[in-house]
Amino acid sequence: MPPLDPMQLPPSTWVFLIATVVKMLIVFTVYMVGVAYTTLAERKISAWIQDRHGPNRVGPWGLFQVLADGVKNIMKEETMPGEINKPIFILAPALAFVPALLAWAVIPFGAPLPTPWGKIDLVVADLPIGFLFTLAITSLGVYGIVLAGWASNNKYALLGGLRASAQMVSYEIAMGMSTVCVLLIAGNVSLNTIIVQQATMGWNVLVLSIAAFLFLVAAFAETNRVPFDLPEAESELIAGYHSEYSAMKFSMFPISEYANMLTASAMFVTLFFGGWDIPFTQWDNSGPATVLKALATVGMFSFKVGFFVFFYIWVRWTLPRFRYDQLMSLGWKFMLPVALAYIVIAAAAILGLDYAGLERGRTFGLAMFGINLVLLVVLFVILDRGRIISPASSRIERERLGRLRARAVQRAHLAPGEIR
Amino acid sequence: MAITVKVMERPVGEVSYVRATLKGLALTFKHMIDPHKVTVQYPEERWDISPRWRGTHRMLTTEDGTAKCVACGLCPTVCPANCIKLVPGEDEAGNRYPLVFEIDEFRCIFCGYCQEVCPEEAIHMGRHYENAEFNRERFVYDLERLTAQTHPVSELWDPADPRGE
Numbered sequence: 001m002p003p004l005d006p007m008q009l010p011p012s013t014w015v016f017l018i019a020t021v022v023k024m025l026i027v028f029t030v031y032m033v034g035v036a037y038t039t040l041a042e043r044k045i046s047a048w049i050q051d052r053h054g055p056n057r058v059g060p061w062g063l064f065q066v067l068a069d070g071v072k073n074i075m076k077e078e079t080m081p082g083e084i085n086k087p088i089f090i091l092a093p094a095l096a097f098v099p100a101l102l103a104w105a106v107i108p109f110g111a112p113l114p115t116p117w118g119k120i121d122l123v124v125a126d127l128p129i130g131f132l133f134t135l136a137i138t139s140l141g142v143y144g145i146v147l148a149g150w151a152s153n154n155k156y157a158l159l160g161g162l163r164a165s166a167q168m169v170s171y172e173i174a175m176g177m178s179t180v181c182v183l184l185i186a187g188n189v190s191l192n193t194i195i196v197q198q199a200t201m202g203w204n205v206l207v208l209s210i211a212a213f214l215f216l217v218a219a220f221a222e223t224n225r226v227p228f229d230l231p232e233a234e235s236e237l238i239a240g241y242h243s244e245y246s247a248m249k250f251s252m253f254p255i256s257e258y259a260n261m262l263t264a265s266a267m268f269v270t271l272f273f274g275g276w277d278i279p280f281t282q283w284d285n286s287g288p289a290t291v292l293k294a295l296a297t298v299g300m301f302s303f304k305v306g307f308f309v310f311f312y313i314w315v316r317w318t319l320p321r322f323r324y325d326q327l328m329s330l331g332w333k334f335m336l337p338v339a340l341a342y343i344v345i346a347a348a349a350i351l352g353l354d355y356a357g358l359e360r361g362r363t364f365g366l367a368m369f370g371i372n373l374v375l376l377v378v379l380f381v382i383l384d385r386g387r388i389i390s391p392a393s394s395r396i397e398r399e400r401l402g403r404l405r406a407r408a409v410q411r412a413h414l415a416p417g418e419i420r
Numbered sequence: 421m422a423i424t425v426k427v428m429e430r431p432v433g434e435v436s437y438v439r440a441t442l443k444g445l446a447l448t449f450k451h452m453i454d455p456h457k458v459t460v461q462y463p464e465e466r467w468d469i470s471p472r473w474r475g476t477h478r479m480l481t482t483e484d485g486t487a488k489c490v491a492c493g494l495c496p497t498v499c500p501a502n503c504i505k506l507v508p509g510e511d512e513a514g515n516r517y518p519l520v521f522e523i524d525e526f527r528c529i530f531c532g533y534c535q536e537v538c539p540e541e542a543i544h545m546g547r548h549y550e551n552a553e554f555n556r557e558r559f560v561y562d563l564e565r566l567t568a569q570t571h572p573v574s575e576l577w578d579p580a581d582p583r584g585e
Contacts, residue, residue, distance in 0.1 A: 048452040053459045318448040
């Protein structure tokens with residue numbers, strides 16, 4: 001047996017405590033800077049998509065715009081409407097923001113880092129129930145929005161808050177159901193185990209493609225981003241739940257939106273895109289831990305999260321907002337049944353492949369990918385064509401359209417020459 | 421008479437959310453990487469204004485630096501906004517000149533009638549758009565200020581060449 005390298009051993013309690021505090025500070029700082037620059041990225045990318053330049057006056061390429069915005073928001077006057085519920089009105093912005101921040105505690109962002117004092121996991125708290133924790137915490141985020149809407153004592157704000165809660169309830173289910181498949185295939189709720197499973201079997205986006213799609217859509221709804229930004233809906237509800245807020249309190253809501261976006265991207269990456277796993281190589285997750293591996297995996301993780309944040313922004317400036325009934329019928333009539341059906345199919349497939357004696361490895365992943373490919377074609381080509389995926393196309397709607405059309409034709413016959 | 425509502429029908433076989441979304445994403449991505457931008461970076465870049473642009477006025481002068489105006493009184497008469505104040509004077513040789521010539525640029529509607537009506541081609545509209553001042557009084561341009569303006573004057577519309585070609 002080779003001599004034990006102290007750099008590959010778990011650290012002692014004191015080292016663990018100090019390392020945790022350091023990790024908390026680093027994650028918090030990087031995360032906050034990331035959130036701030038996501039706002040700039042949103043403005044820049046939206047500008048480019050609309051053939052504009054975006055903010056480019058403050059600092060080189062507008063990079064200090066974030067600071068200018070922060071200073072502006074802190075300096076602004078805060079207004080307090082007369083009839084508000086003051087404690088809750090003040091509490092709500094914080095309540096919206098904190099859950100997004102908390103979820104980062106359990107997300108692993110790199111391979112273990114060897115130090116002279118022991119091997120340190122690059123995750124703030126490696127909870128054995130990591131995934132359940134994030135599911136519980138992210139669903140708390142809606143409280144901030146609902147309470148903000150309620151405490152404002154404003155009809156529009158209240159409507160925004162109600163919409164947020166209804167939306168959250170509808171899509172939380174689809175989200176939870178889509179992740180059940182991940183738990184089935186990983187056999188564990190620890191996020192590290194899920195990442196290791198993906199490193200050996202192939203990423204879950206291939207192994208469980210439809211679950212990934214459902215999770216992505218539900219994550220958009222959970223973060224209240226376009227096309228699911230019904231709670232804000234500036235064309236209908238002024239600014240929805242934050243109509244009555246001003247200055248830094250208002251600013252906390254966009255910040256929490258971007259924080260949620262980063263968290264949702266990180267969750268999506270962890271569950272379906274292999275977390276910090278570097279694709280096409282086993283170098284990063286085999287053999288002893290090295291500093292280079294840790295840094296490379298952190299870089300890979302940041303790149304993936306960055307890509308999905310970009311994807312969020314990209315979708316926002318492409319799609320229009322759903323109508324409320326479309327949102328509900330998409331959630332309940334499409335997402336939920338598909339998620340439930342997919343659990344059955346995925347569970348059966350996993351069971352079948354296990355019975356066939358397939359090792360849980362690349363071949364297993366490939367077999368699952370084959371099954372998913374068939375399901376994807378069925379879902380997006382065959383079912384999509386019949387407009388089952390389209391929320392505006394219920395059977396009743398089609399019958400109603402038929403009746404209306406028949407009546408229009410009839411009228412046209414009765415009154416020839418009438419402008420139709 | 422009943423109102424006939426036009427009912428939109430989408431062809432079921434061709435309508436799709438997923439493919440339409442992907443198409444839209446492709447379009448926005450194309451615009452995003454397109455280096456062509458429509459923004460005019462204002463203080464550095466200037467908008468190319470029309471030769472017939474009607475901005476704040478300019479009074480043209482003769483070679484000896486006095487205003488060409490002969491105080492005939494046509495421009496205050498034709499002015500629909502009543503923004504020109506003219507007090508005529510006459511020297512020993514019988515030449516008329518303006519004692520007071522003021523244009524209130526806040527009252528002015530920039531119709532350009534004063535330029536069209538002027539027999540001496542003295543008062544002109546200017547091809548100019550940056551007129552910010554710190555108080556309202558500064559917007560009443562007197563004769564001295566009008567003659568001191570240096571920006572180019574606007575061209576009149578030529579009926580023989582309606583498109584300015």
